[in-house]
Every structure is written in C-alpha cells, then in structure tokens.
Amino acid sequence: MSQYIKVVAEDGDEPLELPTEEDGTLLLTTLSAQFPGSCGLKYRNPDTGTMRGIRLSDGRLYPPDNDWGKQVFFCVFPKGEGKREPTVTVEHPIVKPPKSSSRQKCSDLIVLGLPWKSTEEDLRNYFSQFGELLMVQVKKDPKTGQSKGFGFVRFAEYESQLKCMSQRHMIDGRWCDVRIPNSKEGAQHMMNRKVFVGRCTEDMTAEDLRQYFAKFGEVVDVFIPKPFRAFAFVSFADPDVAQSLCGEDHIIKGASVHISGAAPKSNEKHGGGYGGGMGGGGGGGMGGDRRLGGSNHSHLGSYTPSYSQGSWGHVARPGSSSNPGSSYGNNLGLGNLGLGALQLNHAMLAAAQAVLSGQGGWGPLGLTNQGGAGMQGGVVQGHAQGGGGGTGQVGGAGGPGGSGASNGDNPVANTTPAPAGFGSVGNGSTGGFLGWGGTQATETTTHSPSQMASWGSTKAPTGWN
DNA sequence: GTTGAGCGTT
Numbered sequence: 001m002s003q004y005i006k007v008v009a010e011d012g013d014e015p016l017e018l019p020t021e022e023d024g025t026l027l028l029t030t031l032s033a034q035f036p037g038s039c040g041l042k043y044r045n046p047d048t049g050t051m052r053g054i055r056l057s058d059g060r061l062y063p064p065d066n067d068w069g070k071q072v073f074f075c076v077f078p079k080g081e082g083k084r085e086p087t088v089t090v091e092h093p094i095v096k097p098p099k100s101s102s103r104q105k106c107s108d109l110i111v112l113g114l115p116w117k118s119t120e121e122d123l124r125n126y127f128s129q130f131g132e133l134l135m136v137q138v139k140k141d142p143k144t145g146q147s148k149g150f151g152f153v154r155f156a157e158y159e160s161q162l163k164c165m166s167q168r169h170m171i172d173g174r175w176c177d178v179r180i181p182n183s184k185e186g187a188q189h190m191m192n193r194k195v196f197v198g199r200c201t202e203d204m205t206a207e208d209l210r211q212y213f214a215k216f217g218e219v220v221d222v223f224i225p226k227p228f229r230a231f232a233f234v235s236f237a238d239p240d241v242a243q244s245l246c247g248e249d250h251i252i253k254g255a256s257v258h259i260s261g262a263a264p265k266s267n268e269k270h271g272g273g274y275g276g277g278m279g280g281g282g283g284g285g286m287g288g289d290r291r292l293g294g295s296n297h298s299h300l301g302s303y304t305p306s307y308s309q310g311s312w313g314h315v316a317r318p319g320s321s322s323n324p325g326s327s328y329g330n331n332l333g334l335g336n337l338g339l340g341a342l343q344l345n346h347a348m349l350a351a352a353q354a355v356l357s358g359q360g361g362w363g364p365l366g367l368t369n370q371g372g373a374g375m376q377g378g379v380v381q382g383h384a385q386g387g388g389g390g391t392g393q394v395g396g397a398g399g400p401g402g403s404g405a406s407n408g409d410n411p412v413a414n415t416t417p418a419p420a421g422f423g424s425v426g427n428g429s430t431g432g433f434l435g436w437g438g439t440q441a442t443e444t445t446t447h448s449p450s451q452m453a454s455w456g457s458t459k460a461p462t463g464w465n
Numbered sequence: 466g467t468t469g470a471g472c473g474t475t
Binding site (some may be wrong): 108110112113116137139142148149150151152174179181182 | 467468469470471472473474
C-alpha cells in the first residue's frame, strides 16, 4: 500500500509529498531526488519533543512504528549545512567576501565493482543523473584494454557527489560502490578544517585564539609558530566552520587578522615548491605555469585531470579576487597585486611554508591531486605553483629562498604540528590525525558518509620510508 | 575469453 509522506528540508519549508514503495518504505533515492544531498529523515517525537531518526537500511527508509502517519519529516544532511550566524558583537568580521558558497569541494570518487564490460561512456551515462561530470575513468589493463573493474568519477558540484555517495549503484547489472579514494579521505577533512590566520600580533596567545574562535565552533588545535611570525593555524572540529570563516577579517585583541584556507605543502620533493625565504619580500617571481598541458578538456570519454600534483587550486583566497582580470593560470606575480597587505600575506605564506616544512607535513604522505575545485567546467583556476621546471624560475629548483612569490598562494597546512616523522598520531587533539592509508597506526577516524565499508583499517602497514 | 577485492601508467 503505497502512500505519500510529507517531507521538508528545513523547518518552516513547505512540505513535499514523496511516494513510498509497496512495502511501505521510502527509497533513499526518492528522497535524494527531491532533496539533493539528503541522506536520511528524522521527525519530532510528539511524546518527548525530541527528534528521532528514521531507520535506513539498504537504501530504504523505514516508517516509524510501521506507519508514516500524517506528520512531517525532516531531511537529514550529511554534515548539517549549518549556516553559521556570525553573532557579531564588538569583534566582528569586517569584510564579507563574495564567499563562493562555503561548500565543500568535490573530490575524485572511486567506483568499485564495475562490470568488466562497462565503458567510460557507460559510466558517464549512468552517473550524469547525479549532476555534471568533470571526469570519468575506467581503469584498464594497458595491454589488453580490459577493464580492471573499477574507475573514477568527479562531479562538478558537491551536491552531486553527496547524492551519488549516499547510495549504491546498479551499473550494467552489478552493484557498485562509490567511495572517496583512500589516498584522499584524510586530506579532505584535515585540509578543510584548518585555517590560516594572518596578521596576528605578538600578544596573541594560542589560548587567545582558541577562545576567540571557539564561538564559531569547536577548536581542535591552535598553532602559533615560534618565533613570532604573525600568523597562526587554527583547526576546527567541523570543516564547515573553517570554510565559512575563510576570507573573513576578524578583530582579535584589537588587531585585524585575516583568515584564509590552509593549503598543504607541495608534494614536489625536488621542485622547489613554495620558495622558502623570499629575502626582502620583494619581487614577483614569475611562476611559470606548467600545467597548461594538462588541461585538455573534452566532453566525452575520459580526460586527465588537469590539476597537477600537490597544488591546491584555490583554497579560498578572496584576497586575490581583486586581481585585475589577469589570466589566472599564467602568472601570479605580485606585480599587479600591489597591496601591502597582500605582499605581507605572501611573505607570511612563504614563511609559513618555511616554518612548517620541517615538520611532518602532508608531503611524505603522498598527498596528490588535491586540486579541489581547481577545475570547474574545464577552466583552470589554479594558481601557478612554481614547482620545479616552471619557466623562468628565479630561484632555481629546490633551494630555499627561491622565488617565493611565484607560488600560488596559501599557507602550509600541516597536520598538527608535531615533531617530524610519523610517530605522533594527532598529538592528542581531538580528531587530529596524520597518516592514513599506509602508515595507519591506530586511529579510527569516524568520517566519511555512512555505509563506507572501512577497508583502510586492515591495510597492511607499508609505510613510506 | 576467465576474475571480483581493491585504490588511479600518463
């Protein structure tokens, strides 16, 4: 006996009626079709007044007490698209950047369990139901061309990704799973929850920062480099909080600090990466763009993701939005951003790199391709990274003191600043962790959407060195 | 033209 149940995304919305199945359950796909990103339902228990979750099993939502009743059900979203209310008081954000919607970035998704015969075209046909696809790959044996039974996809919109990951997929007669690739799942979270706080003053203590930022969300870690460098890193438990703060200016202890996204250390081992010292804070090194070759975007079939290794396309750098329409990818010399603040910023970023690079960073973990939304609709948005081989390298490859300005931007986001090496697992901070995939020690992070059969835990510890 | 847990030639 099929019926309709009332569903709203948020309290106050107009209810939408969704059809149930013959067995009385509501398909998750039915829900997510109308409420993209929704991964479940809840309702208010009339007796206790508290919210109750609806049971979800095998993609089906089960009616409470075998009856949906007439009540209204609320959508549940993966990580509460919580809109932070700045709650401004005396100290409030000064600038409100155009905030490119504090959404999370898409990542490549691995598709497991593909039929041997499924082609990339098949995948594209299937997955495009969730949204625009930027990339589709089926991994094949180079010789025989035979599929290996898995592939990768990448969506343009994070909502599509969420929707896609919230269910299983029947593709050409087989159930397939879509997950976040192992090489990335840690990064996503870690990166998104750490922000760079620039223009710090010397009288700001870690405790000051922790206290100040606590009003936006749980602060998991605060790092202030010693000696004083005028910047700090603050990590939040909730990535959304970190994201939402990016680009804002805040006043702390009477000083205006700037918050931006933290970026990982370049993965390039010999490629200079972020120039170190940048003596004098002057000249705009021309960061040669060596990634153009990769941006062959086609509409069909597979293409190579164009973000190059280790580069974090744009990790929210509103400061540079004033960049007078110069070609983004080509050079990012400081020349045309003649703002003191920005220069200082760049200098700080370079310093940040220098300071933190000596500690266990992302590098050794083999973090690659974290391009974020570096590519949207086939347009390269990333910044020149200045990694080795860039045309017109000023500082030569590798050495500290290279053309610091050439690297795109952003500070270094380390894992929690612990002494080098892998020994430390998160240094006690909640949720702090480092090392996934290979050198997993203990750590049982509880991230990623449900139904992800964890397979990382039993992975043989191979280590990286 | 076989296989069915996994993690990406560039």
